[in-house]
Ligand SMILES: Nc1ncnc2c1ncn2[C@@H]1O[C@H](COP(=O)(O)OP(=O)(O)OP(=O)(O)O)[C@@H](O)[C@H]1O
């Protein structure tokens with residue numbers, strides 16, 4: 241298997257390369273881009289997956305979620321080299337897909353989430369929350385494609401992406417793609433990319449918090465959104481700690 | 493305790509403070525009054541080290557140390573507290589978490605032991621009670637969704653918990669209803685009326701000064717202190733207005 245992390249790869253500052261370039265990856269890392277892990281969540285069941293725990297640069301998961309079943313997937317991308325996590329979900333009647341992702345890091349890392357949510361039957365719901373925190377020359381991406389087939393009425397699909405760039409050289413991109421063939425459908429998409437709230441930082445400093453501690457509290461609050469639906473308190477805390485440990489490495 | 497000498501400062505290249513001189517002794521509550529736009533909040537922010545507020549001249553000495561040389565969080569640890577005219581909302585961070593981290597950061601900087609969760613909650617409960625702020629408010633995110641008056645009361649709860657040596661209170665009374673004004677005023681007395689502490693009390697109204705009786709009153713106009721007197725100066729301002737008083741005394 242080719243290690244994509246070591247491949248020479250155009251950066252997103254090159255005009256001809258767009259983030260989440262599947263075609264580029266398919267040519268340069270053919271094995272990784274042809275492999276899917278597949279799972280099925282039986283009708284009525286709930287399954288919770290923590291992704292991006294392995295060493296591979298590219299991870300691809302394809303899930304079929306049965307009638308009234310629920311898939312929850314959470315991930316942190318925090319490595320210093322290229323990382324891509326793809327999730328393709330097919331939702332049956334009344335099924336739910338919950339996704340919470342955090343990209344965090346500096347250096348020249350590019351970290352991206354690519355999701356494809358197929359609402360194949362009526363009454364399906366999906367909720368995706370991605371938070372990106374970057375510094376240095378790092379990039380965080382979220383490409384979320386939502387497909388609603390003709391008969392999938394009462395679909396409710398929500399996506400929310402927010403990024404904080406701690407330094408000028410960092411970037412974040414998001415591209416929602418909607419393909420909707422049913423008419424009774426709700427699709428909400430929100431995106432915001434900005435800097436750390438300076439006034440909040442100053443207010444915290446005025447109470448005695450050193451900048452590093454203040455920043456950590458603010459980032460903690462920010463990325464917490466991605467894991468609110470993670471029911472296991474212990475696991476949620478571990479994930480928060482993992483992400484915040486990355487922030488501790490940052491020299492800002 | 494606080495000696496401000498010939499202080500000049502600008503924001504975005506615009507000069508706001510023009511050689512401001514003012515001394516506050518330990519044990520003193522010093523009221524600052526002045527027209528809108530005179531530079532009162534600017535003075536508060538300069539004392540609090542807010543980024544973007546550039547000191548272009550003069551000095552500020554706090555307990556014998558150069559205040560302007562310290563970072564904002566170092567000023568707090570040295571005992572300086574700034575009560576904001578417009579308290580800031582911090583989504584996702586609870587008051588309790590924020591204040592415990594803040595207090596323990598200050599204690600650490602001073603070489604003191606941190607307070608445990610239990611000790612901190614006890615302290616927070618006591619101070620919230622003093623200001624008649626519901627403990628539930630302290631569990632909520634910092635100032636998020638608080639009414640104007642609740643934000644001001646929350647500032648004073650914070651002051652109670654952090655127990656500073658010196659407080660700069662910027663229009664802490666604005667936005668408070670009549671009862672809340674008394675509660676907050678008495679809170680300021682309880683927390684800050686102390687021979688070892690000092691207060692710069694920025695206000696537009698006599699009604700706060702009826703509760704928190706100032707030892708001195710200064711008028712700040714066009715970026716400098718133009719007059720200092722006793723409590724009677726505030727009464728005269730209330731009756732006659734800035735123009736008349738400043739003309740008479742000129
Ligand atoms: N970012 C800025 N750029 C330029 N001028 C500014 C900026 N911030 C404040 N000022 C100006 O500085 C002056 C002093 O403002 P400041 O807020 O200190 O007044 P104040 O005395 O507190 O007034 P008030 O009684 O209304 O609270 C005002 O003229 C204001 O417009």
Ligand SMILES: [Mg+2]
Pocket residue numbers: 532533534577662663
């Ligand atoms: Mg003001």
